[in-house]
Amino acid sequence: MNPGSARGAAGTVVVFYRPDEGCVARANRLAQFGPCVVVDNTEPVRDPALLGVDPRIHYIANGVNHGIATALNQGVEALIALGCSMAILFDQDSEPSDELLAALRRTMDEAMARGTKVALIGPAYEDDRLGGVAPFVRFGWLRLQRVAPVGSAPIDVDFLITSGSCLNLAAWSSIGPMDDALFIDFVDLEWCIRAKAKGYAVLGAPALRLAHELGDDPVRVFGRRYPGHSPVRHYYLFRNAVALIGRSYVPWSWKLSELVKMPFRLAIYLLFMRPRLVHLRLSVLGIWHGLIGRSGAL
Incomplete structure (x- = not known):
């Protein structure tokens, strides 16, 4: 992809680990909406054409499992090199609607237009196995405070799960990359904590939903x-x-x-x-x- 063609666009990052055909198909669909980077942590290195990866996708084959943090960093850096202004992050099993992809971009633009110093915006995730739509979360003493995703105004939260979150790439250099040392688990939480410590907002979009199975x-x-x-x-x-x-x-x-x-x-x-x-x-x-x-x- 020509870096100039993505200037100011919102791109997507998908992390693969031993993906099946459904994972590849979901990533290929995302390539229809703009720049898409797939980082494959599967060992050994595989040919993207043999996997059926859309040629429009910027495919990074690690050939070894470097962990979710490193893979996300690689994907974000690739989108920055392409000139993107936002990165929407997904697990390989996430299947966002067309409406969600458009709404995340719009919600980020609206928050920034209001002058909000925002790092990340994300939907409420829905896991029917765990009882439906999960609340947003703030840190409370001895226990987490759960905030119902109601209304349309963005909600200030303390962290968001990675999948479905829309990252403001203008904040990336100030906040820094995901922590490679964590490898997996609490990677999203640690980055959100760092973002908020630097004065950036982490916002839940209560009107938006992403079907996502946690664990x-x-x-x-x-x-x-x-x-x-x-x-x-x-x-x-x-x-x-x-x-x-x-x-x-x-x-x-x-x-x-x-x-x-x-x-x-x-x-x-x-x-x-x-x-x-x-x-x-x-x-x-x-x-x-x-x-x-x-x-x-x-």
Whole structure:
């Protein structure tokens, strides 16, 4: 793609990891709406033509799993090089509507026209397995504050999940890239914390929706559904939570809420998720690696 042809446009970034045909088809559809970068963390390097990737897509084949943070950084930098002003980020299984893609661009433009120093805008995500539309989140003492996505005015929030979020690329150099050391999990939260610490707004768009499945099959615990993850993901969740608790710029409100939740999470993984001992062992290993400063891939 000619960099000049994308000047001022909103581009999309999709991260692949062992994608199936449906993932490729969803990325190809995004290429119809403007510049699209696919970063493939699958090993080994594969030919995009054999995968069926649309030739309009800027395809980056890493040939190894560098993690979600590094892949997003690569995608964003590619869009900046193309001259884009916004980057809309997606997981490989996300399927945004045409209306959402247009509305995210419009909502960002309107917020900036009002003079808001905005870093990120995102929709409310909808996961029927977990009870429907999830609330937006602010940090509260000992627990997160959940804000219902109602109305049309953007809502100031403390973080947004990556998929479906629209990033103001003019803020990228000031805030900095995603934290490669985290690899996966809490990458979006850490970046949002840094953005807000630098005076940027993170806004939830309550009228917008993205169907998105959070984690694997949920488990039911005393009538409540929790997102399930693999034992390896639980390693990263605990390791990165401990790592962020040790960082001075992370708000104490979030740190305390995580410290309160950790023993309950450990109990849920041990009692309700199989193989129980593998979940427990990798969770405890994650805590230990967080304490000693181990980072990157497991």
